[in-house]
Amino acid sequence: SLYPHSLRNIDELCASIVRSHRETSQYRVEELPALRWKVFGREEIQAYQSKSVDEMWQHCAIRLTDAVQYVVEFAKHIPGFRMLSQNDQIALLKTGSMEVVLVRMSRFFNTENSTVFFDGKFAGTEVFKSLACSDLITAVFDFAHGMCALKLTEQQIALFSALVLINADRPCLEDRGRVQRVQRNVELGLTHILQRDNQESLMQKLYQRMAVLRSLCSLHMEKLRWFSQRYPLTAHSLFPPLYKELFA
Numbered sequence: 001s002l003y004p005h006s007l008r009n010i011d012e013l014c015a016s017i018v019r020s021h022r023e024t025s026q027y028r029v030e031e032l033p034a035l036r037w038k039v040f041g042r043e044e045i046q047a048y049q050s051k052s053v054d055e056m057w058q059h060c061a062i063r064l065t066d067a068v069q070y071v072v073e074f075a076k077h078i079p080g081f082r083m084l085s086q087n088d089q090i091a092l093l094k095t096g097s098m099e100v101v102l103v104r105m106s107r108f109f110n111t112e113n114s115t116v117f118f119d120g121k122f123a124g125t126e127v128f129k130s131l132a133c134s135d136l137i138t139a140v141f142d143f144a145h146g147m148c149a150l151k152l153t154e155q156q157i158a159l160f161s162a163l164v165l166i167n168a169d170r171p172c173l174e175d176r177g178r179v180q181r182v183q184r185n186v187e188l189g190l191t192h193i194l195q196r197d198n199q200e201s202l203m204q205k206l207y208q209r210m211a212v213l214r215s216l217c218s219l220h221m222e223k224l225r226w227f228s229q230r231y232p233l234t235a236h237s238l239f240p241p242l243y244k245e246l247f248a
């Protein structure tokens, strides 16, 4: 009958998304326990805090662009993503890639001392002072805390990341119907994984996290606009091209 057929598909769908998540994770979560307590010393923090605003923004933009490129690779292996039109693929990545970067970032967050993996060590919010956007950084840290509280497995994070990306409600999609079909399959995959883990109650919490992500990323875009108006040279010449393509 239909069911075993779709189940086999759902299992394959989950397996390919989990594999792609693992293969496109910049850092391996297994390496983290060893790194957890490598925090920046006072002099190193001073060095970050004495950077100029545009220097620190450029420093972060390079890392964020790097992270976004891994998310682009992840997206390409989500079953059905490559069947979408080029424009729809870009539209989904334009709005969703930073959200997936945030979801992935929360895996490298130490809730015990509120530090995040940055430049090879764990950094507290004070390291990002010279960005002159403490509200953004506070929001990024708060989001990471919220994600850690859910104690998601890597498989759940993989399916959740795919669902964050494949969102048929995104603006300016050419073929919303096709994106909806891909999204529904990913939703089935996430539900399947949560049922298997006996954690269906997480679904509601994950949808709430997605709403927080959307508001957080509109704050990002606002900050990005503020920064590129205030430092047009850096934003337009130094930011890596992909960054401009996706966020300009």
Ligand SMILES: CNC(=O)[C@@H]1CCCN1C(=O)c1ccc(Cl)c(COc2cccc3c(C(F)(F)F)cc(C)nc23)c1Cl
Binding pocket: 057, 059, 060, 061, 063, 064, 067, 098, 101, 102, 104, 105, 106, 108, 116, 117, 118, 119, 128, 131, 136, 137, 140, 219, 220, 221, 223, 224
């Ligand atoms: C484990 N580390 C990581 O996951 C991140 C991504 C990969 C590398 N990386 C970091 O080094 C990192 C870790 C934590 C923080 Cl807080 C930052 C700095 O974050 C930002 C500084 C400026 C702008 C940021 C913007 C804005 F506004 F551009 F959209 C948006 C996001 C989300 N983060 C910004 C960075 Cl760049």
